[in-house]
Amino acid sequence: MTTVSEISKLEGLNEPQLQAVKTIDGPLLILAGAGSGKTRVLTRRIAYLIGDIGVPPWRILAMTFTNKAAGEMRDRVEGLLDRPSRGMWIGTFHSVCARLLRTEHEAAGLGPNFSIYDSTDQLAVVRKVLKASGMSDKDFPPKQVRGRIGQAKNMMSDPDGFARTAHSYYEKQVADLYRGYQAELEASNAVDFDDLLMKSVRLLNDHPAVLKKYQERFEYILIDEYQDTNRPQYLLTRHLAASHQNLCVVGDDDQSIYAWRGADIRNILDFERDYPETTLIRLEQNYRSTQIILDASNAVIANNEGRKGKRLWTDRKGGEPIRLRWTFDEQDEARWLVTTVQELKGVGGLALREQAVLYRTNAQSRAIEEQLVRANLPYVIVGDVKFYERREIKDVLGYLRLIDNPLDVVSLARVINTPRRGIGDTSFNRMMDFAAGTGEGPYGLLGRAEEIPDLSRAAAAKMKRFWAMIEAFREKADQIDVAELTLEVLKATDYAQSLGAAGQEEAEGRRRNLEELLANIEGYVDRAEDTSLGAYLREVSLMADVDEWDDRADALTLMTLHSAKGLEFRAVYITGLEEGLFPIVRAWDEEEEDSTEEERRLFYVGITRAKERLFLSHARQRRRFGGTQACHPSRFLAEIPERLLDEGRRVREVSVAEPARSRRDASPVRHVEVEPSATPTRPQGDLFSDPESDDAEDGVGGDGETGSLSTETGAWVIHPYWGRGVIEARSGSGGDTKLTVRFQGVTKKIVLRYARLLPG
DNA sequence: ATACCCTTCATTTTT
DNA sequence: TGAAGGGTAT
Secondary structure (H helix, E strand, C coil): CCCHHHHHHHCCCCHHHHHHHHCCCCCEEEEECCCCCHHHHHHHHHHHHHHHHCCCHHHEEEEECCHHHHHHHHHHHHHHCCCCCCCCEEEEHHHHHHHHHHHCHHHHCCCCCCEEECHHHHHHHHHHHHHHHCCCCCCCCHHHHHHHHHHHHHCCCCHHHHHHHCCCHHHHHHHHHHHHHHHHHHHCCEEEHHHHHHHHHHHHHHCHHHHHHHHHHCCEEEECCHHHCCHHHHHHHHHHHCCCCCEEEEECHHHCCCHHHCCCCHHHHCHHHHCCCCEEEEECECCCCCHHHHHHHHHHHCCCCCCCCCCCECCCCCCCCEEEEEECCHHHHHHHHHHHHHHHHHCCCCCHHHEEEEECCHHHHHHHHHHHHHHCCCEEECCCCCHHHCHHHHHHHHHHHHHHCCCCHHHHHHHCCCCCCCCCHHHHHHHHHHHHHHCCCHHHHHCCHHHCCCCCHHHHHHHHHHHHHHHHHHHHHCCCCHHHHHHHHHHHHCHHHHCCCCCCHHHHHHHHHHHHHHHHHHHHHHHCCCCCHHHHHHHHCCCCHHHHCCCCCCCEEEEEHHHHCCCCEEEEEECCCECEECCECCCCCCCHHHHHHHHHHHHHHHHCCEEEEEEEEEECEEEECCEEEECCECHHHHHCCHHHECHHHCCCCECCCCCCCCHHHCCCCCCCCCCCCCCCCCCCHHHCCCCCHHHHHHHCCCCCCCCCCCCCCCCEEEECCCEEEEEEEEECCHHHCEEEEEECCCEEEEECCCCCCEEC
């Protein structure tokens, strides 16, 4: 019997999609080709479970890889249902694990408000452990060590396990570092991204009662992008699904492009072996691309072995042929891109936001950007400088994290002298050494800093003041929301001003970022149920920048092929199709064959992003690592049947290179890639503008002429870092003149010879 | 505190 | 090539 609600939820689905929605019992593997309506199936399936089968939302668990995917899924499910889907767990693997560990923190051996360390924080810990163990960062490059630790965690290997399998000297040393690293995290009540997964699996492994609780609760489990799961994610899924076995995984083995990060394609290839009762459904009808584009993608991917096998088709016959362009060099390629993009916009009527340029490496964006700037074409780079990795953002979040979790040593080290408050490395290290000896955490010690031996009274006093400030915030944190708290922190620390004087471009940029952060936080407070500091940190710690990408602006999108997964554009340009670049080769890489297959999948992902038009380009020579390399066409190009290519371009031609222009006239300014969201109401708007800015702007940016500088007391000066200030005292003469200058908020002693003071 | 000089190192990066 | 990070002189 078909109910009315069923009709609305199931209408417009093709036969396999319908089966995928309605097959709710037992393991289900949905092989969803690119553009085959995967998200549609997932959301309708959840709506069907709740709305028609009557499954309570809290019995459903859905895990994705990105916040964006999770958010979209939740929104669409709620749109299909007439009631809210409260209690349903829809989130990224990491957020689900964080929630699990938070709820079961005692069994997991964590404090309730543990910090989540990102890769920069990890690096700080590795450096610290490296120093403590006396090893050289030449022999053990921190990034490499971090990488090895991550690999170990991806294989569920803890320090003991790692040490057992470490045979070489290098590996044994790394095992020691791993042990120290983990001890640091523990002392800081912190976990890294990999820990979220690994510790969750451990929790379920070691605590049968906890395992049972969640196994029984989650009657229906859905996993998106299953081809990208790593070992811990695979184990987590298996644990949770073991009792009900109502596990639905969606994926495409042909789009597995993260093996280098620990994703194991065997998870999807062996699904039917892991779950013998599996129903297999293939979604092969593509609703995105033209026949031509699909033919190209099918032809390319057919060269891979060990696939589940599937063939995309569409009932939209024909389409524009694929255009192949052989250019002289990367500049020529970029010029061709600009012309073609403009042509498609003008004659073809394709808005810039409908077009995307894809490349294998971020470095390739430069030449393209130069030409776009020259042509005045607006563009957006996805995944360039990450918002949450910017110094000023990390600093402010460092304060917030420390207030929430005072054991967080990485955050403490980050902010204790930011802005500078005279607690230098020496004092800090003495404090840390003493703390290590007492076995007490460093934060508590700050409040009794006078007990620390060898510490100057001045340093101790500064530490106590810092501690008292944080303590005051900790008390307030329970009473006010996170937006108010952040404002208080900014005010009390004078952080915005410490970034530099008004008019300095870099400082102003950083202040704009602070404003954006504040807007985000205020947005969070408006939307969230729990507006506390802790709740906010739980969300923001797992934020990535793709989540911020604004695709409404009418600008050309530039991004790596990896970033393009899951997106679609009417026109797609895949550039740099040259041997060595795409497929990329690394001089000392072993498994050549495996990596070529993954590169090919990456090409497949790129091709299948295109709805109507596909452009491919390669250059005859390209500047890389400073030198100019002769380039040969990518092997992948030969895998595209000739008949699919544009008639005129089948004979590959070399376009005439423009005479080299002066390199000077290309603007070095990179675009800001994130559109600032709506400006919030901010009562204390003056936090970001220098109170003296009206006057100061005239002075800064002058030509550095200091001849007319008056060093009399009472005279106004401008310091490039501290801004405008008034001279309170003077001693010495000539270059040795020392001035005491009162700036906004701070008074500084300045040696005239070293400071670049301007008349104010 | 900061300018500047040196070396080093350049795939991809959902959290 | 050129950016970033470390070290050192002023």
